[in-house]
Amino acid sequence: MEPVLTLKNVSFNYGGAWALRGIDFQVHSSEIVGILGPNGSGKTTLLKIMDGILIPQQGEVLVRGKSLLSLRRAEIAKEIAMVSQETHFRFEFSVLEVVLMGRFPHLGRLQFEGDRDMKVALNALEATHTRELAERSIHRISGGEKQRVLIARALAQEPKVILLDEPTSFLDLKYKREIFQLISSLSVDKGLAVILVTHDVDLSAQYCHRLVLLKSGEIFRAGDPASVITSANIQAVYECPVVVDSNPVTGKPRVNLVK
Numbered sequence: 240m241e242p243v244l245t246l247k248n249v250s251f252n253y254g255g256a257w258a259l260r261g262i263d264f265q266v267h268s269s270e271i272v273g274i275l276g277p278n279g280s281g282k283t284t285l286l287k288i289m290d291g292i293l294i295p296q297q298g299e300v301l302v303r304g305k306s307l308l309s310l311r312r313a314e315i316a317k318e319i320a321m322v323s324q325e326t327h328f329r330f331e332f333s334v335l336e337v338v339l340m341g342r343f344p345h346l347g348r349l350q351f352e353g354d355r356d357m358k359v360a361l362n363a364l365e366a367t368h369t370r371e372l373a374e375r376s377i378h379r380i381s382g383g384e385k386q387r388v389l390i391a392r393a394l395a396q397e398p399k400v401i402l403l404d405e406p407t408s409f410l411d412l413k414y415k416r417e418i419f420q421l422i423s424s425l426s427v428d429k430g431l432a433v434i435l436v437t438h439d440v441d442l443s444a445q446y447c448h449r450l451v452l453l454k455s456g457e458i459f460r461a462g463d464p465a466s467v468i469t470s471a472n473i474q475a476v477y478e479c480p481v482v483v484d485s486n487p488v489t490g491k492p493r494v495n496l497v498k
């Protein structure tokens with residue numbers, strides 16, 4: 240099967256040192272890939288390159304075999320949707336209005352949303368369990384609710400790939416679990432490829448099919464959770480003493496700080 244998104248030998252710098260070097264990466268439909276790594280290791284930069292917001296100086300990014308460079312912004316947005324880390328709204332948009340914004344790549348210039356756009360937006364609210372929030376102000380809902388609404392907006396783009404930058408930071412355990420379960424169901428029900436950046440190592444080991452561990456802008460390890468989340472790898476990358484054992488219920492790797 241052809242990958243939905245491919246990065247070939249991608250390197251990027253912001254003008255100084257390389258923020259990313261020699262990144263090779265592929266993701267297929269229905270796959271959930273977690274990107275891990277310390278602060279400053281290049282995770283957000285990598286997502287922005289995957290979304291075509293940043294253009295690498297070396298290497299190339301292909302979506303379903305086509306270079307991102309050959310596609311216009313709206314064409315990219317029909318394939319790839321990004322849920323950024325901190326999304327702020329200057330105005331008191333309703334939740335429904337925010338989700339309808341996701342339809343922009345499908346609308347012509349100066350064209351208003353039609354019945355089909357509304358239907359897609361309502362389905363996105365349904366899929367993220369936010370339908371009852373539709374009329375609420377985006378400024379007056381909880382962090383967990385807002386995260387689900389932002390995922391709904393991304394779904395409204397009807398993408399093949401969804402990129403999420405730390406979607407579970409600042410959420411309590413119940414909401415973290417909800418977001419991971421939502422991501423899982425999107426990959427199963429809609430065949431979406433999901434790439435998420437996260438510091439929730441244990442949860443990512445439970446829910447992701449594959450993990451990529453970044454260190455200083457390079458891939459330190461990539462593979463299934465058990466091969467990536469080892470004491471040696473975590474110590475080498477995060478520079479702190481840990482023991483990795485397994486979750487007694489799921490059997491997935493679990494990281495324990497020991498000092």
Ligand code: ADP
Pocket residue numbers: 253258276277278279280281282283284285
């Ligand atoms: P992460 O998301 O893993 O914390 P980033 O991708 O944000 O890491 O940053 C990777 C590196 O690129 C860091 O050294 C950071 O300082 C640098 N960087 C990030 N954004 C910019 C920017 N807009 N201009 C210059 N350097 C940046």
Ligand code: MG
Pocket residue numbers: 282283284
């Ligand atoms: Mg980041």
